[in-house]
Amino acid sequence: MVDRRSFLKIASGMAATVLPSTSPAVTQSCQGARVVIVGAGVAGVRAAVRLKQSAPKIDIALIDPIGYGKASPLAKINSIVMMDSPVSLSITGIKVVSQHVIEVDPVNKRVLLQNGGEIYADLLVLAPGVEFKHDDRTSHPLNESVQRRQLEAMHDGDNVIVTIPKAPYQYPQGPYITVSRIADYLHASKPASKVIVFDHNSGSSIAELYRRQWSRKVATARIEHVEVEAGYIAAADYQTGVIDTADGRIRGGVIALMDEQRAAVVAREAGLSLQGDWCHVKQRTLESLHYADVYVLGDANDAAQWDKTAFTAVQQADAFVRAITASPH
Ligand SMILES: Cc1cc2nc3c(=O)[nH]c(=O)nc-3n(C[C@H](O)[C@H](O)[C@H](O)COP(=O)(O)OP(=O)(O)OC[C@H]3O[C@@H](n4cnc5c(N)ncnc54)[C@H](O)[C@@H]3O)c2cc1C
Numbered sequence: 001m002v003d004r005r006s007f008l009k010i011a012s013g014m015a016a017t018v019l020p021s022t023s024p025a026v027t028q029s030c031q032g033a034r035v036v037i038v039g040a041g042v043a044g045v046r047a048a049v050r051l052k053q054s055a056p057k058i059d060i061a062l063i064d065p066i067g068y069g070k071a072s073p074l075a076k077i078n079s080i081v082m083m084d085s086p087v088s089l090s091i092t093g094i095k096v097v098s099q100h101v102i103e104v105d106p107v108n109k110r111v112l113l114q115n116g117g118e119i120y121a122d123l124l125v126l127a128p129g130v131e132f133k134h135d136d137r138t139s140h141p142l143n144e145s146v147q148r149r150q151l152e153a154m155h156d157g158d159n160v161i162v163t164i165p166k167a168p169y170q171y172p173q174g175p176y177i178t179v180s181r182i183a184d185y186l187h188a189s190k191p192a193s194k195v196i197v198f199d200h201n202s203g204s205s206i207a208e209l210y211r212r213q214w215s216r217k218v219a220t221a222r223i224e225h226v227e228v229e230a231g232y233i234a235a236a237d238y239q240t241g242v243i244d245t246a247d248g249r250i251r252g253g254v255i256a257l258m259d260e261q262r263a264a265v266v267a268r269e270a271g272l273s274l275q276g277d278w279c280h281v282k283q284r285t286l287e288s289l290h291y292a293d294v295y296v297l298g299d300a301n302d303a304a305q306w307d308k309t310a311f312t313a314v315q316q317a318d319a320f321v322r323a324i325t326a327s328p329h
Helices: 004-013 023-029 042-054 075-082 144-153 174-189 205-215 265-272 310-325
Strands: 034-038 059-063 095-097 101-105 110-113 118-120 123-126 130-132 160-164 195-199 223-227 233-237 242-245 248-251 254-257 261-263 294-296
Touching: 034 042, 034 118, 042 059, 042 310, 101 265, 123 265, 144 174, 144 254, 160 174, 174 195, 174 205, 174 223, 205 223, 233 254, 261 265, 265 294
Parallel strands: 034 059, 034 123, 059 095, 123 294, 160 195, 160 254, 195 223
Antiparallel strands: 101 110, 110 118, 130 261, 233 242, 242 248
């Protein structure tokens, strides 16, 4: 087994070079060609299933610490994604490896697992989704059940404070849907309270759409939507709900702060984003711009920056399968 230090050296020390892609040849000629997919979220599962359907002889390993369809909060979305598929993972022959990938070597197509194991591939797919950029205590404003309990416990007259990060981030309309839902709740149950939204997307079309909708409803009249610049929120105390802003201190009975996002660490540290936030890919095939036969699917890439949704993840997985199973010219 390769030790972690030399593995890292191999992965990070290589200059990012674009080698000619061998993908269609890999998947067509090698009966036992091995495809390793990191991340069993929406894109990873879809890609695994569609690839197995298109090329049954390919050996596919799908790696994710949560396994598939277990504790994932996205299991529901995933089952929707899978609904048009007559197969389930257990009978497809796709190997599901319940492990965390700690390093990826995009040159040698090798992944290192948390348990010390390593897996080699002919073709590597990364679909690890996103992570919060600065503060992993921030919640996704769509975390409905937690929020509901907090809102119920809140004193009538206290305010709810929501922050929306600078895009791109997962599911762009999500925070606005949440704000609408909170306003409906306040209207019905806490009439003396309001929801204050600090939105870091000045002039965004989604914000504009929701502002128009909010202005037409009685319930949403209690939304105070404030466009702010980066750095407006200086600090937040999650225990007391006290937030330091550029305009002074403010306190929320419930605070739902959402941090900026970026591609999950496993993809960035593999050199697929060249120290940026998102992995660079070719728009049509989703192959990395920096490493041949390495693909990045879903939220982690920069192909659909403003539309990081399950729908797009599915589209990208299908485009990837088409690209690598197409006949070489
Ligand atoms: C609460 C919530 C609600 C949403 N609602 C909607 C909606 O209604 N409609 C919609 O279109 N979109 C919605 N989205 C967005 C949608 O879920 C994402 O756009 C979509 O899941 C992206 O798919 P993905 O495969 O890129 O990443 P994900 O589905 O996030 O999957 C990434 C997977 O990679 C795994 N992983 C990460 N790092 C590693 C590692 N080192 N080793 C192994 N595995 C790893 C993770 O465990 C995870 O399972 C929602 C998102 C959230 C958070």
